[in-house]
Amino acid sequence: MNHLTPQQIEELKQMLIEWKNRIIEDTKAQTGEALSFEGSDEMERAEAETNRIITLRTLDRERKLLKKIENTLLKIEYGVYGICESCGAQIPYERLKARPVASLCINCKLKQEEEEE
Ligand SMILES: [Zn+2]
Numbered sequence: 001m002n003h004l005t006p007q008q009i010e011e012l013k014q015m016l017i018e019w020k021n022r023i024i025e026d027t028k029a030q031t032g033e034a035l036s037f038e039g040s041d042e043m044e045r046a047e048a049e050t051n052r053i054i055t056l057r058t059l060d061r062e063r064k065l066l067k068k069i070e071n072t073l074l075k076i077e078y079g080v081y082g083i084c085e086s087c088g089a090q091i092p093y094e095r096l097k098a099r100p101v102a103s104l105c106i107n108c109k110l111k112q113e114e115e116e117e
Contacts, residue, residue, distance in 0.1 A: 003090040004082050012100050013076050020069045023062050030055050068101045
């Protein structure tokens with residue numbers, strides 16, 4: 001039994017889809033810019049190279065985020081959205097609204113962050 005209403009799920013789903021589309025657009029624009037700029041002298045070329053590395057790093061992050069969004073959309077599809085992956089607790093709507101890709105409840109999230117430090 002899901003603790004979210006169909007309207008809330010629909011709202012979060014729209015947020016996720018819009019977010020996904022925005023990232024795809026961003027990624028396209030950035031890739032085009034970074035890969036086409038060559039620079040005319042040594043310094044510009046070095047700068048272009050640095051930019052390319054930064055862009056690739058950003059793209060990598062965005063690719064991971066995209067994957068997360070895709071997974072979250074799948075969870076909505078299967079009706080298991082908003083359930084903590086670690087303890088099975090229901091993640092409140094407010095938390096999902098602030099971070100629609102959240103897969104952990106706030107307690108598990110805090111625990112995970114403690115362990116990572
Ligand atoms: Zn949990």
